Amino acid sequence: MQTEEIQEQKLVKSDFKQEVIKDYKIAVTSRECSLLGRREVLTGKAKFGIFGDGKEIPQLAWARAFENGDFRSGYYRDQTFMMAIGELTIEQFFAGLYANTDIKEEPMSAGRQMGGHFATHSLNEDGSWKRLIDQKNSSADISPTAGQMPRLLGLAQASKVYRHNDLIPEDNGFSNKGNEVAWGGTIGNASTSEGHFWESFNAAGVLQVPMVISVWDDEYGISVHARHQTTKESISKIQAGFQRDHEDAGFEIMTVKGWDYVELVETYEKASKIAREEHVPVLIHVQELTQPQGHSTSGSHERYKNEERLEWERTYDCNVQFRKWLLDNDFATDDELSAIEKDIKKQVRDGKKAAWSAFINPIVQERDAVLPLLENVANQSADGVFIKPMIENLKSTKEPIRKEILETVRKTLRYTLKENSEAITALNQWLNSYSQEIQNKYSSHLYSESAQAATKIEAVVPKYNDDSEEVDARLIMRDNFDAIFASRPDTMIFGEDAGEIGDVNQGLEGMQEKYGELRVSDTGIREATILGQGIGLAMRGLRPIAEIQYLDYLSIVYK
Template sequence: MAVTKSAKKTKTRQKSNGKIAPQDIALDFGQIIEDYRLAFQSRQASLIGRKEVMNGKAKFGIFGDGKEIAQIAMAKAFRKGDFRSGYYRDQTFMFATGMGTIQEFFSQLYAHSDVEAEPFSAGRQMNNHFASRSLNPDGSWKNLTEMYNCSADLSPTGSQMPRLVGLAYASRLYREIKELHKFSQFSKNGQEIAFGTIGNATCAEGMFWEAVNAIGVLRAPVIISIWDDHYGISVSNEHQVTNENISALLEGFRRNGNSGDGYEIFCVKGWDYEGLIRVYLEAADLARQHHVPAIIHVDEMTQPQGHSTSGSHERYKSKERLTWEEEFDCLRKMREWILDKDIATAEQLDQYEQEDTKQVMQIRDAAWEAFQAPIREERNLVLNLIEQVARESSHAAELGQIKNRLAGTPIAIRRNFAQAIRETLMVVRDESLPVKAQLREWKKAFAKENEARYSSHLYSESEQSALKVPEVKPVYSEESPTVNGFELLNSCFDTALSRNPLVIAFGEDVGFLGGVNQGFRGMQKKYGELRVADTGIRECTILGQAIGMAMRGLRPIAEIQ
């Protein structure tokens, strides 16, 4: 990627062999500065977010500092219709794609229960756990090809991998099964890529290897990014993976030349802005056009604040390692590159950084105020109720203490309101006061509101909820034949497959054999190897494949022998 000062842009061209050449992408100076500033803002969100936890305004924090530049590059390859299945380090990617904002990031850190303020989980998930909505309020599907898609993050490490199999494999099915071409709200000729992200230490887990193998067998369009900062919490790669090199272990999955099954495997430094963009665009072209899966091992990443707010990395990293991390911090390296290419001056970058730090702090303040304002209003209402009780009660002094404790709490928390009301009712339990009825009604209404606030939508509440499907009882007659159970199942599956082309069956022995109990006997021959398919003995990713396919609009039937 050559930077021409006079042209004020990085120019691109395509090599005849289809590889991404150094001049393949066009980035003008303004875009480069915009990328740097977004990465810097994301870093400030991480640094300020940690302070918010330490100051007691949030309970726990885990952030994506040190991973910013790679995620900026990944976002450049991400298109509408694509899906992300990642983990809790990906905040910069969410900002870069527009699927999340810094204010929503802080709202989730505070566990803001208003879904308009925190659209990922309405405050129910740990921070940096992202998601997008695929359904409209009435339960109908949105047009997934016209939006950026993000499957809901999960806290157990590695759990993003099994569903990645199905999210990617769906693209192959939509491309290769003619009857599915009409479902354009789910796919445009199977050109969608499933992007997976994972940390280096989690690559030691079985779910990772099972998913990598399944994707390779299925020839599904995936880009798996491995963020490698050489640690898993306090444990270095020495104790995580053989030879401390995950991409070396993955060599057996590499495809031979430009043909054949397998992965295209890339290794790139996490601070190399130019190299990262080239790699992601090349990998995306292969996956999108040819359904060649890719693994991108992003090495030499850092984690400036350590794993999470539960500890400090100074406790387990050597002085030499800490010095190296400071020198190879991706923001520092990109800043040096910008100065070297005369894209901006040091004074200009200093000014940008000052502006961006101030902006992130203002965003934090706005998110905090939006979170606290309605809760403070509730607290004031509770304080007024307690004061009314105190005016009528002979226990005014004790009630005054309850009121003062609640009023003196620096951060308004709804749990404290409930506790204050319970204590008030206990103090006046032997008194007959008219205001007690009002207090009890408030307590009852408060509990109902919080049940909706924190427990709603655990299941679909639309008219299309599976819980609202009416029961259809079997009807028998004197002429009803007696058949074997597998014949009944066989007829049921046959009807489902013939009625709905979105129905896809797969599992152990389902295809050629028709299932060990013959429930799918003859179905593969009738409907084809893609709609009734055999899988390996990989139960974890059979279930994950079904989940991912269902998220892409398909109706999978997954079988485990």
């Protein structure tokens, strides 16, 4: 018996060792991507970069608690998390940085958003829903800080709806009895000053939804210290009044050091259990984090941090502390970790090269395809002496961009405006075809192009006869809502005064009494999160109606 127990302990330790070494490899990979990504921006291959260096270890702990069906609504520093859940490769990281317009190379947005805007696909190619409960999900990031918060509320509320709305079939593909957690609100400590953060935080406490917010705290917001950002320099201290107790519902508020791997894993496991089982929102204030390269490629943090702070950051860099913990606990030797780091550096360099080749080679081919047409025009034109240098300049450019190709073609055609030849006609035809092809790479799919697109639904024209009764418009609206709620159990409406009194204009008269508070509900005065609820609920397969009471109030929700 004792021998069996010892063998079991060795097996458990062996398995755990494999897991922590795997986490270390992901952390090192992510850091190398950040370091090399910055260089790509500074050398001009990419236009802007903002990376997740200094936040790797908390994101690994978060990924361990993240389950199929869960949703992320975060911000642009979450690359380690995306790598840890298997939704971001080295090549895809750099494809996003280069803005590759091929969705197969850059599956987050096909180059249409800033690098670091991480998303998973909820729809199949034909526009039908995937089974979201069978995959790990991420909603696309947006640039405005705290803009990710309102939709997080809706993503979390969906679990509550699925748990308590018995009319929705259990095998719906979107939820397993409401056991999914909406994670994110991953946000920098300084961005918690934004109004959307406070509005979403308060609404989550009111609604009691399974949401986990992670605040990455490195004491700065760009170059501005926390003392200029947050009262008491601590979001967890000033949110302490939201802490739940035996009398009042609220948040579970946790604090944890961002470089302590074990404490982080335990904290995220606990947060997951509370949110998932009890449907209680959780705030995790991750403290003592760093930004090894500063805020972004727009500047350097040496300009605003003193040497004492910089030395502290070098010591308490979460990757450095993780490495030290591995050595102190005999999970690996220094030589073994050094070998891992060397190998990963090569993997990242190779991945970067592959991503760049995938980005630049199609453009080089496009350039090479038009060069003969340009040369034909130049050889026949009276202004060939002016055109040929432009062609040579384009030809000698090793890494052209599409702008340079189009500039050369258009300038050539301007030189030959008063000339006619088959060569000029061929070049014009190429330009028209190329422009259309390239336009589609950057501006197609602005709206759904699937069979389910709203633009493809035929309008239902009202029919009247001599016996039609003239009634108040509110009654038509009310009866329409009634018909929708009766036929679609996944439909719900919420807004200011939408519930108990049936809307200020009585367009929902009697609807809450008939269909219940879960589906017809009042909200606080918080337009941004009303809209956010609608976005998040819809992303999880429901049919929400977000009611904004008056048109003027929409100005608050633009972000």
